[in-house]
Amino acid sequence: MAEILNLSTSTVSKSLLGHSDIGESTKNRVLELAKKMNYQPNLFGKGLRTQKTMSIGVIIPDITIHYSALILKGIIESAKGSGYRVIISESGHHHEDEKDAMNTLINSNVDGILLSIARESSTIDHILDASNFIPIVLFDKVSTKIPLTKIIDDDEFGADTAVQHLIDCGRTRIVLIREKCKTSNSENRYRGYARALTRAGIAIDEKFVRECDSMSIEDGYSVMEALLAEKVEFDGVFGATDNVAIGAIQAMKKNGINIPKDVSVIGFSNSKNSTIIEPNLSTMEQPGYNIGKYAVKYLLEEISEDSDISTNRTIELKTKLIIRDSSSL
Amino acid sequence: MAEILNLSTSTVSKSLLGHSDIGESTKNRVLELAKKMNYQPNLFGKGLRTQKTMSIGVIIPDITIHYSALILKGIIESAKGSGYRVIISESGHHHEDEKDAMNTLINSNVDGILLSIARESSTIDHILDASNFIPIVLFDKVSTKIPLTKIIDDDEFGADTAVQHLIDCGRTRIVLIREKCKTSNSENRYRGYARALTRAGIAIDEKFVRECDSMSIEDGYSVMEALLAEKVEFDGVFGATDNVAIGAIQAMKKNGINIPKDVSVIGFSNSKNSTIIEPNLSTMEQPGYNIGKYAVKYLLEEISEDSDISTNRTIELKTKLIIRDSSSL
DNA sequence: TTGTAAGCGTTATCAC
DNA sequence: GTGATAACGCTTACAA
Numbered sequence: 001m002a003e004i005l006n007l008s009t010s011t012v013s014k015s016l017l018g019h020s021d022i023g024e025s026t027k028n029r030v031l032e033l034a035k036k037m038n039y040q041p042n043l044f045g046k047g048l049r050t051q052k053t054m055s056i057g058v059i060i061p062d063i064t065i066h067y068s069a070l071i072l073k074g075i076i077e078s079a080k081g082s083g084y085r086v087i088i089s090e091s092g093h094h095h096e097d098e099k100d101a102m103n104t105l106i107n108s109n110v111d112g113i114l115l116s117i118a119r120e121s122s123t124i125d126h127i128l129d130a131s132n133f134i135p136i137v138l139f140d141k142v143s144t145k146i147p148l149t150k151i152i153d154d155d156e157f158g159a160d161t162a163v164q165h166l167i168d169c170g171r172t173r174i175v176l177i178r179e180k181c182k183t184s185n186s187e188n189r190y191r192g193y194a195r196a197l198t199r200a201g202i203a204i205d206e207k208f209v210r211e212c213d214s215m216s217i218e219d220g221y222s223v224m225e226a227l228l229a230e231k232v233e234f235d236g237v238f239g240a241t242d243n244v245a246i247g248a249i250q251a252m253k254k255n256g257i258n259i260p261k262d263v264s265v266i267g268f269s270n271s272k273n274s275t276i277i278e279p280n281l282s283t284m285e286q287p288g289y290n291i292g293k294y295a296v297k298y299l300l301e302e303i304s305e306d307s308d309i310s311t312n313r314t315i316e317l318k319t320k321l322i323i324r325d326s327s328s329l
Numbered sequence: 330m331a332e333i334l335n336l337s338t339s340t341v342s343k344s345l346l347g348h349s350d351i352g353e354s355t356k357n358r359v360l361e362l363a364k365k366m367n368y369q370p371n372l373f374g375k376g377l378r379t380q381k382t383m384s385i386g387v388i389i390p391d392i393t394i395h396y397s398a399l400i401l402k403g404i405i406e407s408a409k410g411s412g413y414r415v416i417i418s419e420s421g422h423h424h425e426d427e428k429d430a431m432n433t434l435i436n437s438n439v440d441g442i443l444l445s446i447a448r449e450s451s452t453i454d455h456i457l458d459a460s461n462f463i464p465i466v467l468f469d470k471v472s473t474k475i476p477l478t479k480i481i482d483d484d485e486f487g488a489d490t491a492v493q494h495l496i497d498c499g500r501t502r503i504v505l506i507r508e509k510c511k512t513s514n515s516e517n518r519y520r521g522y523a524r525a526l527t528r529a530g531i532a533i534d535e536k537f538v539r540e541c542d543s544m545s546i547e548d549g550y551s552v553m554e555a556l557l558a559e560k561v562e563f564d565g566v567f568g569a570t571d572n573v574a575i576g577a578i579q580a581m582k583k584n585g586i587n588i589p590k591d592v593s594v595i596g597f598s599n600s601k602n603s604t605i606i607e608p609n610l611s612t613m614e615q616p617g618y619n620i621g622k623y624a625v626k627y628l629l630e631e632i633s634e635d636s637d638i639s640t641n642r643t644i645e646l647k648t649k650l651i652i653r654d655s656s657s658l
Numbered sequence: 659t660t661g662t663a664a665g666c667g668t669t670a671t672c673a674c
Numbered sequence: 675g676t677g678a679t680a681a682c683g684c685t686t687a688c689a690a
Binding site: 021023047 | 675676677678679681682683684
């Protein structure tokens with residue numbers, strides 16, 4: 001390109017970068033040719049010089065979870081809008097794979113990392129270590145122990161709203177199906193559950209609080225079967241994910257329990273499934289797409305700030321109550 | 330690293346790359362230190378020299394479709410196994426966005442591209458053009474007009490199997506709900522439908538063949554409502570996707586039609602939804618994960634072959650009949 | 659067996 | 675206002 005115009009590479013480079021010390025006419029000549037030949041600067045050369053790749057890495061436990069894919073959509077679109085490329089890796093909920101992915105990404109010279117931590121990740125040293133080298137923003141599955149920017153939905157308030165809705169339906173013996181692993185999501189939803197009950201003057205009875213490993217439909221089903229086998233009497237179910245709520249509904253229906261006449265049920269997520277199960281599942285809509293968007297926004301902010309201060313802040317996005325047939329009176 | 334060991338950079342480089350002309354002892358010294366300091370070559374330097382990035386780009390219409398995410402999972406895992414990074418972009422089914430994504434990826438110096446074409450992509454010139462520069466493998470949504478490697482499931486055989494199953498259930502007036510847009514998926518599934526009917530000596534009646542735009546649950550619902558409004562008499566429904574089959578089931582249930590007593594229904598995909606709808610949906614399981622795996626395999630093959638021959642071949646992966654309640658007699 | 663030097667494409671510094 | 679030059683980190687002829 002420089003040769004064609006009989007200019008030095010530096011003049012061309014400066015024109016392209018809009019430096020002020022270039023004559024208008026030459027600058028225009030360069031810009032024009034650049035456009036004509038659809039010139040795109042070589043990213044290796046550029047990267048070698050500037051140490052920036054214009055790419056961010058994402059680590060997520062499982063891409064096939066609909067909610068994860070929704071967040072990813074927000075990430076991809078938002079990154080594209082800012083000219084960033086997105087490299088995606090999966091941890092499969094495994095601690096080692098998460099570490100590997102982290103290393104690979106750092107090694108790929110991504111400018112920043114978006115991380116949703118694996119259930120198994122008991123230790124967080126690898127994250128703390130890495131955050132000294134590279135901006136990291138956590139989203140969805142986070143840990144309060146890590147002093148970084150975190151983008152999540154307002155789990156506690158959401159759970160509170162969900163349980164309050166069941167209470168409004170006249171329910172008082174409300175089962176919570178939560179995740180066994182003490183993730184911050186799980187803790188916060190438990191807190192919301194407890195808060196709503198307490199506010200209504202209902203004592204928290206641990207026999208109503210049930211745990212399961214993977215929060216799958218199958219898990220919800222077996223938790224409910226156990227509950228029924230134990231002849232626990234309840235009139236409401238709050239599934240901390242739509243999946244467990246759906247599994248619970250399937251088990252109750254099989255056992256002749258009428259929903260919502262005998263038991264009101266609400267989930268958490270507003271997954272597609274919630275409008276397919278019968279009765280349609282009331283639920284809390286999670287702002288997945290926006291979590292992705294904000295995650296990118298704050299990450300890019302931290303990338304460009306280029307400061308060494310790792311900001312410890314939590315951004316909570318609103319959930320929304322969606323009432324369907326599983327909880328109406 | 331070179332300095333620490335008092336060696337030249339070239340000696341170090343050669344040791345790392347395992348060149349034969351390096352003394353065993355120095356080589357080992359280098360390898361040892363490399364391991365100790367967890368040395369990772371700079372990708373810009375390397376890329377600038379070798380023009381390889383060890384990354385592949387993926388363009389997919391919509392990441393939130395469960396089946397797409399499943400393919401993506403196969404792609405990511407398979408790429409990781411070969412040391413490749415995966416850059417993902419979405420076309421949102423738009424032709425222009427697909428073109429943009431293509432350019433961005435090529436511009437990012439990815440070593441190859443995996444493409445699932447957008448519904449809107451009427452013209453294919455951008456793909457043909459690009460395939461001169463860079464290896465491209467098509468998957469899932471492909472076009473027979475493009476002479477490249479294509480990884481798909483055996484839509485025609487799968488559809489044939491599905492319809493044959495309905496025939497085996499004693500059904501003869503079988504509705505097909507297919508995609509309006511003449512993608513090769515849609516065409517092949519239609520062909521399978523026609524083949525099974527013809528083989529059974531049933532004439533193809535176009536009033537049974539219905540089309541819709543986006544193959545959503547809502548689409549399936551309205552197609553079925555139209556069918557019922559027209560008082561078309563049928564006893565079987567083959568939804569070319571699970572979604573339309575589910576929508577059709579919902580519409581039929583609402584109109585008091587008993588499934589599978591009055592009408593047998595089968596879908597295509599084996600999405601999670603198919604076990605939530607009642608009755609559970611019979612369907613053809615698609616090999617999403619493997620499509621992803623094979624797509625990477627063949628792409629890497631073409632990348633390493635480095636030949637200019639763009640191979641025109643189609644790899645078909647098997648679908649599998651899954652019988653559930655929506656079609657049993 | 660090891661080292662030297664050139665070059666990949668870009669940008670920043672400094673001299674003209 | 676423009677251009678020469680060095681440098682980023684790596685690989686590879688070629689020289690020693």
